[in-house]
Amino acid sequence: MTTHPQSTDLDSPAAALTDQRIVVLDFGSQYAQLIARRVREQNVYCQIVRHDITAERIKELAPQGVILSGGPSSVYEEGAPQIDTAIFDLGIPILGICYGMQVACQALGGSVDNTPSREFGRAQCEFVDRDSIFKGMDSSEQVWMSHGDQVSQIADQFTVMAKTATCPYAAIRHVSRPVFGMQFHPEVTHTPNGGQILGNFVREVCGCDGTWKLDDFANAAIETIRAQVGDKRVICGLSGGVDSSVVAALLYKAIGPQLSCILVDNGLLRKNEQQLVINEFSSHFKTDLRVVNAENQFLADLAGIDEPQEKRRRIGHAFIECFKAEAEKIEDAHFLAQGTLYPDVIESGADKDGPAATIKLHHNVGGLPEELGFELIEPLRDLFKDEVRRLGLELGLPEQLVWRHPFPGPGLAVRCLGEVTRDKLVVLREADAIVVDEIEKAGLYRDTSQAFAVLLPVQSVGVMGDARTYDNAVAVRCVNTDDFMTADWSHLPYDLLAQISTRIINEVKGVNRVCYDISSKPPATIEWE
Numbered sequence: 001m002t003t004h005p006q007s008t009d010l011d012s013p014a015a016a017l018t019d020q021r022i023v024v025l026d027f028g029s030q031y032a033q034l035i036a037r038r039v040r041e042q043n044v045y046c047q048i049v050r051h052d053i054t055a056e057r058i059k060e061l062a063p064q065g066v067i068l069s070g071g072p073s074s075v076y077e078e079g080a081p082q083i084d085t086a087i088f089d090l091g092i093p094i095l096g097i098c099y100g101m102q103v104a105c106q107a108l109g110g111s112v113d114n115t116p117s118r119e120f121g122r123a124q125c126e127f128v129d130r131d132s133i134f135k136g137m138d139s140s141e142q143v144w145m146s147h148g149d150q151v152s153q154i155a156d157q158f159t160v161m162a163k164t165a166t167c168p169y170a171a172i173r174h175v176s177r178p179v180f181g182m183q184f185h186p187e188v189t190h191t192p193n194g195g196q197i198l199g200n201f202v203r204e205v206c207g208c209d210g211t212w213k214l215d216d217f218a219n220a221a222i223e224t225i226r227a228q229v230g231d232k233r234v235i236c237g238l239s240g241g242v243d244s245s246v247v248a249a250l251l252y253k254a255i256g257p258q259l260s261c262i263l264v265d266n267g268l269l270r271k272n273e274q275q276l277v278i279n280e281f282s283s284h285f286k287t288d289l290r291v292v293n294a295e296n297q298f299l300a301d302l303a304g305i306d307e308p309q310e311k312r313r314r315i316g317h318a319f320i321e322c323f324k325a326e327a328e329k330i331e332d333a334h335f336l337a338q339g340t341l342y343p344d345v346i347e348s349g350a351d352k353d354g355p356a357a358t359i360k361l362h363h364n365v366g367g368l369p370e371e372l373g374f375e376l377i378e379p380l381r382d383l384f385k386d387e388v389r390r391l392g393l394e395l396g397l398p399e400q401l402v403w404r405h406p407f408p409g410p411g412l413a414v415r416c417l418g419e420v421t422r423d424k425l426v427v428l429r430e431a432d433a434i435v436v437d438e439i440e441k442a443g444l445y446r447d448t449s450q451a452f453a454v455l456l457p458v459q460s461v462g463v464m465g466d467a468r469t470y471d472n473a474v475a476v477r478c479v480n481t482d483d484f485m486t487a488d489w490s491h492l493p494y495d496l497l498a499q500i501s502t503r504i505i506n507e508v509k510g511v512n513r514v515c516y517d518i519s520s521k522p523p524a525t526i527e528w529e
C-alpha cells in the first residue's frame with residue numbers, strides 16, 4: 001500500500017480532542033509557529049495553513065477564528081502573497097498581524113505604503129480603545145515591532161485602537177465585523193502582554209472555551225492508532241530520541257504485540273549510541289526491537305555528495321529502503337510509524353495546507369521517496385517538542401530520556417560539512433562525545449537544549465610539539481531553545497569552552513583548532529546543513 005504523507009487534518013488525534021480551532025494563515029512569517037504555540041497555551045487547538053487557502057477550505061475546517069501572520073513581502077509588490085478575500089465574508093473573526101493587517105487593510109479598501117519611519121524592536125504603544133482584544137491593557141505598553149511598511153490609510157469602516165509615535169495605525173478594528181489588525185507582534189515575548197491579547201482574541205472574540213488539553217492526547221492517539229491498524233502489524237523507526245520513544249510508547253499501549261521497532265545504525269550515529277539505545281529500550285519496553293546495520297549502504301549512497309539537501313534526500317531514501325527490507329521479514333507489516341513533529345512538517349514544506357517555504361528537507365518528511373510502500377502512522381505530527389516531552393512524562397518515560405538533547409535522523413552527516421567519509425566521521429564522533437561529556441560534567445546538560453560538534457571543511461595551520469600541523473577545524477554548537485524553531489547560542493562559561501577545546505585538540509587526532517558558534521536561529525539554523 002502506498003500513501004503520501006498526510007496533511008495536518010481534521011481527524012488527527014490532536015484535532016480530535018476538540019471541535020474548536022484557530023487557523024493561522026502563514027504569509028511566510030518566521031513567527032507563524034509561535035502564534036500557534038501562543039494560541040495553544042490558551043488551551044485552544046491551532047493549526048497553520050498556507051496563506052492562499054481558499055474560503056471554501058476554511059469553511060470545511062470551520063475554525064472559530066483566523067489569524068493572518070506577518071511576512072517578509074510588501075503587500076503592494078507584484079507577486080506578494082494575497083488572501084482569498086471571500087474569507088472576510090465568512091463571518092469568522094479575523095486578526096491580522098503586521099503583514100496580515102496590511103493585507104487585510106489593502107483588501108478592504110485601505111492603503112499600505114513604504115514609510116521612512118520603519119520600526120524594528122521595542123516600541124511604546126498607546127492603546128486608545130481598550131475593549132475586546134485589548135481588555136486589561138494599560139493605556140501605554142511596550143510592544144515589539146518589525147516592519148518597513150505601514151498602513152497609511154484605513155477604509156471608512158475601520159477605527160483606530162492603538163498608535164505609536166510613528167505609527168498612527170498600530171492597531172485597528174472594523175466597526176461592524178469582528179476584524180482586527182495590529183502592526184506589532186503579540187506572539188513574541190518582547191510584547192510582554194501579547195499572550196493576553198491573543199487570549200482575548202481567541203476567548204472573548206472567537207468564543208473558544210479553552211478546553212483543548214494535551215492531557216487527553218494520549219488516549220485519543222491510542223484510540224486512533226487502534227482503529228487505523230486493526231489486526232495488521234506496525235514497524236516503528238526507533239532512534240532512541242524523545243519523539244520516537246513517545247511514539248513507541250503510544251503504539252505499545254495501543255497494539256502491543258503487533259509492534260516491531262527498528263533501529264537503523266546508519267553509521268551516522270553518535271559514539272556508543274547503538275548500545276545505549278538497546279539498553280535503554282530493553283529496560284522500558286518489552287517489545288520486538290531489531291537493529292539494522294546499514295553503515296555501508298548509507299556511506300555508499302553519500303559518497304561524492306556534498307550538497308546538503310541532496311545528502312538529506314539520499315538519507316531519507318536510504319532509511320525507507322532499510323525499513324522496507326526489514327518489513328519484508330515481518331508478515332502483514334503495513335504501517336510505518338515515525339516520530340515526526342509539527343516543525344519537521346512545516347520546515348520541510350510538506351503540509352498540503354501548510355506554507356510552502358522549504359528550509360531543509362527533514363529526512364522523515366521532505367526527504368521521503370514518492371513511493372513509500374507503507375501507510376504512515378505519525379501521531380505526533382501536530383505537536384511541538386515541548387508538548388511531546390510533556391506527553392513522554394505522562395506516559396511514564398524516564399526523565400533522562402525525555403530530556404535527552406534531540407539528535408537528527410541524518411545524524412553526523414549534516415555535521416560533517418561537505419562529503420561524508422568514514423575517516424571524517426571518526427574525527428567528528430570523538431569530538432562530539434567530548435563536547436557532550438564536558439557539558440554533562442559541568443552540570444549544564446539540562447540547561448542547554450542541544451550541544452554538539454561540527455567538522456568544518458577547513459584546514460588551518462597550527463603548531464603542536466614544536467612541529468607544524470595543517471589540520472581540521474571543529475566548531476562547537478550549543479543552543480538554548482524550547483521549541484527548536486528559534487534558538488539562542490548558549491553563553492557557556494569560558495572555562496568550560498577552554499576545557500572542551502583543550503580536550504578536543506589533545507585527544508582527537510587530526511584537529512588543531514576549535515571555534516565556538518555564536519549565531520542564533522534565525523538567521524542561522526541549529527544544524528549547519
Ligand SMILES: Nc1ncnc2c1ncn2[C@@H]1O[C@H](COP(=O)(O)OP(=O)(O)OP(=O)(O)O)[C@@H](O)[C@H]1O
Nearest residue numbers: 237238239241242243244264338339406407408409
Ligand atoms: N537511526 C534511526 N533508526 C530508526 N528510525 C529513525 C532513526 N533516526 C530517526 N528515525 C526516525 O525518524 C524520526 C524523526 O527523527 P528525529 O530525530 O526528529 O526524532 P527522534 O530521534 O525520535 O527524537 P529527537 O528529536 O529527540 O532526536 C524518529 O522519530 C524515528 O521515527
Ligand SMILES: O=c1[nH]c(=O)c2[nH+]cn([C@@H]3O[C@H](COP(=O)(O)O)[C@@H](O)[C@H]3O)c2[nH]1
Nearest residue numbers: 361362363406407408409410484525526527
Ligand atoms: O530528525 C530530524 N531530521 C532532520 O532531517 C533534521 N534536520 C534538523 N533536525 C533537528 O531539528 C531541529 C531544528 O534544526 P535546524 O535549526 O537545523 O533546522 C534541531 O534539533 C535539529 O537537530 C532534524 N531532525
Ligand SMILES: NC(=O)CC[C@H](N)C(=O)O
Nearest residue numbers: 070071098099147148149
Ligand atoms: N513582519 C512583517 O510582517 C513585515 C511586513 C512587511 N514586510 C513590512 O516590512 O512592513
Ligand SMILES: [Mg+2]
Nearest residue numbers: 239241407408
Ligand atoms: Mg533523533
